[in-house]
Amino acid sequence: MTISFWRYSHLVLAISSSLFLLIASITGVILAFEPIIEKAQPYQPSGASELTIAELLSNIDGKYEEVLSISSDKNGFITASVIGKNGSENFYIDPFTGEKIGELKEKAAIFNFATSLHRSLFLGTIGRFFIGLASFLLFLMATSGVALILRRQGGIKQFFNKLVKTSFLHDYHTILGRLALIPLIVISLSGTYLSLLRFSIIPEENISHAVDYDAIEASPKISTADFKVFNQNTLENFRSIEFPFSDDVEDYFLLKLKKKEVIVNQFTGEALSEQPYPFVALFSELAMMLHTGQGTILWSVVLGLASLTLPFFIYSGFAITLKRRAAKIKNPYPKDQCKYVILVGSEGGTTRKYAKLLHDQLLAAKQTSYLTDMNKLSHFKKMEHLVVITATYGQGEAPSNADKFKKLFIKDFRPKNDFTFSVVGFGSLAYPEFCKFAFDTDDLLRKHPLSTQLLEVHTVNNQSFEAFSEWVNPWAEKVGLTIELPKPDNLIARKKTQKFTVVNRAISSNVEDNTALIELKQEGNKKFESGDLLAIYPENSTRERLYSLGKSKDGNLLLSVKKHELGLCSTLLHELKIGDSLEGFLLENKAFHFPKKAKRTIMISNGTGIAPFLGMINRNGRAHEIHLYWGGRTGNSFDIYKETIEGALADNQLTTFKPAYSRCCDKIYVQSLIEKDAPFITETLKENGTIMICGSITMQKGVTQVLDQICQKHNNQSLSFYQNRKQIKLDCY
Numbered sequence: 001m002t003i004s005f006w007r008y009s010h011l012v013l014a015i016s017s018s019l020f021l022l023i024a025s026i027t028g029v030i031l032a033f034e035p036i037i038e039k040a041q042p043y044q045p046s047g048a049s050e051l052t053i054a055e056l057l058s059n060i061d062g063k064y065e066e067v068l069s070i071s072s073d074k075n076g077f078i079t080a081s082v083i084g085k086n087g088s089e090n091f092y093i094d095p096f097t098g099e100k101i102g103e104l105k106e107k108a109a110i111f112n113f114a115t116s117l118h119r120s121l122f123l124g125t126i127g128r129f130f131i132g133l134a135s136f137l138l139f140l141m142a143t144s145g146v147a148l149i150l151r152r153q154g155g156i157k158q159f160f161n162k163l164v165k166t167s168f169l170h171d172y173h174t175i176l177g178r179l180a181l182i183p184l185i186v187i188s189l190s191g192t193y194l195s196l197l198r199f200s201i202i203p204e205e206n207i208s209h210a211v212d213y214d215a216i217e218a219s220p221k222i223s224t225a226d227f228k229v230f231n232q233n234t235l236e237n238f239r240s241i242e243f244p245f246s247d248d249v250e251d252y253f254l255l256k257l258k259k260k261e262v263i264v265n266q267f268t269g270e271a272l273s274e275q276p277y278p279f280v281a282l283f284s285e286l287a288m289m290l291h292t293g294q295g296t297i298l299w300s301v302v303l304g305l306a307s308l309t310l311p312f313f314i315y316s317g318f319a320i321t322l323k324r325r326a327a328k329i330k331n332p333y334p335k336d337q338c339k340y341v342i343l344v345g346s347e348g349g350t351t352r353k354y355a356k357l358l359h360d361q362l363l364a365a366k367q368t369s370y371l372t373d374m375n376k377l378s379h380f381k382k383m384e385h386l387v388v389i390t391a392t393y394g395q396g397e398a399p400s401n402a403d404k405f406k407k408l409f410i411k412d413f414r415p416k417n418d419f420t421f422s423v424v425g426f427g428s429l430a431y432p433e434f435c436k437f438a439f440d441t442d443d444l445l446r447k448h449p450l451s452t453q454l455l456e457v458h459t460v461n462n463q464s465f466e467a468f469s470e471w472v473n474p475w476a477e478k479v480g481l482t483i484e485l486p487k488p489d490n491l492i493a494r495k496k497t498q499k500f501t502v503v504n505r506a507i508s509s510n511v512e513d514n515t516a517l518i519e520l521k522q523e524g525n526k527k528f529e530s531g532d533l534l535a536i537y538p539e540n541s542t543r544e545r546l547y548s549l550g551k552s553k554d555g556n557l558l559l560s561v562k563k564h565e566l567g568l569c570s571t572l573l574h575e576l577k578i579g580d581s582l583e584g585f586l587l588e589n590k591a592f593h594f595p596k597k598a599k600r601t602i603m604i605s606n607g608t609g610i611a612p613f614l615g616m617i618n619r620n621g622r623a624h625e626i627h628l629y630w631g632g633r634t635g636n637s638f639d640i641y642k643e644t645i646e647g648a649l650a651d652n653q654l655t656t657f658k659p660a661y662s663r664c665c666d667k668i669y670v671q672s673l674i675e676k677d678a679p680f681i682t683e684t685l686k687e688n689g690t691i692m693i694c695g696s697i698t699m700q701k702g703v704t705q706v707l708d709q710i711c712q713k714h715n716n717q718s719l720s721f722y723q724n725r726k727q728i729k730l731d732c733y
C-alpha cells in the first residue's frame with residue numbers, strides 16, 4: 001500500500017479522535033498516579049502471600065464479634081468486614097494477627113473526577129461510546145504509524161535503527177512513536193475491550209453453582225483450621241471469603257480464589273460446588289489491570305508516560321501536516337495558457353517551497369508559469385518548458401504526490417509540440433538511493449519523442465538553497481531569462497556574524513587549482529571543532545556560503561578555498577591579505593566531528609575537502625590511527641598542505657597518506673585507491689572504525705558507489721548499514 005494511504009489514514013484518524021484522546025491522555029496521566037499511591041501504602045506485611053487461608057481464619061478468629069467477609073484487594077492488601085464493638089466496620093487487617101491496621105480510604109476527589117471524565121466525559125452512555133471509539137481509533141493510528149515508520153526506515157529489520165534526521169518534530173514523532181508503541185497498543189486495545197464489555201457487545205457470563213441442599217451433611221464436624229480447601233490455598237491465590245449467615249447446614253462459606261469459586265460446607269469442610277471463572281471474566285480482569293495499572297507500580301509508570309506522549313503526538317502531527325500544506329500553490333494563469341510548467345514532487349513540503357520560489361520569480365518576470373503536483377500531470381497546450389522539481393522518498397521512491405506520475409506519463413501524456421525539460425532532485429546523501437526518483441523521472445522524460453533535455457539532472461542535498469540556486473541561473477540562461485532567486489527568510493535566516501582576521505595564507509603553485517589555504521583568527525572565543533562550518537555572506541547578499549573548517553594547532557580556523565570564476569565568496573576570500581578581516585558565522589556540525597571513540601579513522605577527500613582533516617590530524621593525540629586518502633590534480637596541488645601532512649606523518653599523528661593525482665603520475669581518482677585497499681577498508685568498518693568523506697559531490701558519489709560495492713562483496717552488508725551505525729560521515733558540497 002502507498003505511503004499516501006497510510007499518511008492519509010493516520011491524519012484522518014488523528015483529526016477524528018484528537019479531542020477525545022487529549023482528554024483521555026491527560027486524565028490517564030492523572031489516573032496513573034492512583035495505583036502508585038495506593039500500592040505504596042504499608043498494608044502488606046512481607047511474607048503474607050504465603051499464609052494459607054486456614055491460617056488467616058485462625059489468626060482472625062475471636063478478634064471480633066462476628067466476621068462477615070475477608071477480601072484481598074488489587075494490591076494484595078487484606079480487608080475485613082466485621083461486626084465489632086462499634087457495629088459494622090470495614091478496614092485493613094494484618095493477616096498475621098487479624099488486627100486492624102488501617103482505615104479504608106475514600107477515593108480522592110481528583111481521581112473520582114478524572115475517572116468520570118476519562119470513562120464518559122461526564123456524558124453518560126454517549127460519552128462512553130466516544131471514548132471507546134477513540135480508543136479503537138488510537139489502535140488504528142498506532143497501526144498506520146507502524147506502516148509509516150516501516151516506510152521511513154525501509155523495512156522491519158531497520159525499524160529500530162537510528163533515524164536519518166529531518167526535523168525536530170518529525171524525528172521525535174517517530175522516536176517517541178517507537179518507544180510508546182507497545183504501551184499505546186495495550187492501552188487502546190484494552191480500552192476498546194472494556195468498552196465492548198460495558199456495552200454488552202462482549203457478553204459477561206456469571207458463575208452458577210448447583211448445590212444439592214437436601215444432601216448436605218452436618219457431620220463429621222471438623223475445625224475450619226483443618227478444612228482441606230483452606231489449607232491447600234494461600235493468600236497468593238485468594239480473592240475473598242464470605243462467612244455463613246447462620247449455623248444452618250444450608251449456609252456455607254463462599255470462597256473466591258483467583259481462578260475459581262468454591263462453596264464450602266461450614267461443618268465438614270467439604271467442597272459442595274467448584275466452578276472455574278469463565279474465560280471472559282478472567283480476560284476482563286487482565287484487560288482492566290493492563291488499562292489501569294492497578295496493583296503494579298512499574299506498569300502504572302509506563303502507562304502514565306505513554307499517556308503523556310499523546311499530547312506531543314497530537315501537537316507534532318498537526319504541526320507536520322500544516323508545514324506540509326504551508327506552501328500553497330497559486331496559479332494566476334490557466335494551465336493551457338502557460339509556457340512554463342513546473343511539476344513538483346514533495347512529501348514534507350520543502351521541495352514545494354523551492355518550486356514555488358521559481359514559479360513566483362517566473363511570474364514576476366511576466367512569464368506564464370503553471371505549478372502543480374506531479375500526480376496532476378495532464379496535457380498543457382502551450383507548454384514549451386517543463387521543469388520537474390522532486391524529492392525522493394522510501395528507498396529511492398516517489399513522494400506521495402508523485403507516485404502516479406510514471407503511469408500518467410506513459411498513458412495520458414500526449415503533448416502536441418516540442419518541449420524542453422530539466423529535472424532537479426531533492427534528496428539526502430545519507431540515503432543510498434540519492435535522488436533516485438529524480439533520475440528515474442529524467443530517464444522517462446528523455447525517452448519522449450518531443451522532449452529535449454536542457455540540463456543534466458541537478459541534485460540538491462539536504463535542501464541546500466545554494467545548490468538549488470546553482471541550477472536556476474544556467475537553466476534561466478538556456479530559456480533566455482535572467483532570474484535572481486531571493487533567499488526566503490524561512491529557508492535559512494542570516495545569522496549574527498563575528499569578525500575573523502587573516503593570520504596566514506598560502507596559494508597553490510598549480511595555477512589551474514586556484515586554491516588557497518587560509519588561516520583565520522576569530523575575534524572572541526566561540527568554541528568550535530574541526531568539521532564545523534564557517535558561514536560567509538558576501539556584501540549586499542543574503543546568500544550564505546558554507547566552508548568546512550579545520551582547527552589549527554594555535555586554535556585558529558583553517559579554510560581551503562577554490563576560487564570560482566563567478567563565485568562572490570571564493571573571490572572575496574582569495575583576495576584577502578594577511579591582516580585583512582571579514583565577517584562570518586561559526587556553525588556547529590556535530591555530524592562531522594572527529595569520532596573520538598573509533599580506534600581507526602579513514603579520511604577520504606579531494607581538493608579543498610582536506611581542510612577539516614588537516615585540523616583533525618593536527619589535534620590527534622596519537623591514540624588514534626588515521627589514514628588519509630586525498631585526490632588532487634597534480635603533485636603541485638599538494639604543496640600547500642605538504643608541511644602539515646609530512647609533519648603529522650613524522651609525529652605519528654597520521655598513520656598513512658595516499659594521494660591520487662588525476663592529471664599526472666598514475667592519473668587516477670581517489671576511489672581507485674579505495675578499491676585497491678578494499679580488504680583494509682572493509683576490515684576497518686567491521687571493527688567499528690569510521691570513514692569520513694569530505695570534498696566534491698562528484699567525488700562523494702564515486703567513492704560511496706565503490707564503498708557500497710566492496711561492503712557488499714567483503715562484508716555482505718550495504719553501505720547504508722554502516723551509515724545507519726554512524727560509521728560513515730559525510731560533508732560534501
Ligand SMILES: Cc1cc2nc3c(=O)[nH]c(=O)nc-3n(C[C@H](O)[C@H](O)[C@H](O)COP(=O)(O)O)c2cc1C
Nearest residue numbers: 152346347348349350351391392396427428434435
Ligand atoms: C523517510 C524518508 C526517506 C527518504 N528517502 C530518500 C532516498 O531514498 N533518497 C534520497 O535522496 N533522499 C531521501 N530522503 C530525503 C528527502 O528526499 C529530502 O529530505 C527532501 O529534501 C525532502 O523534501 P520534502 O520536504 O519536499 O519532502 C528521505 C527522507 C525521508 C524522511
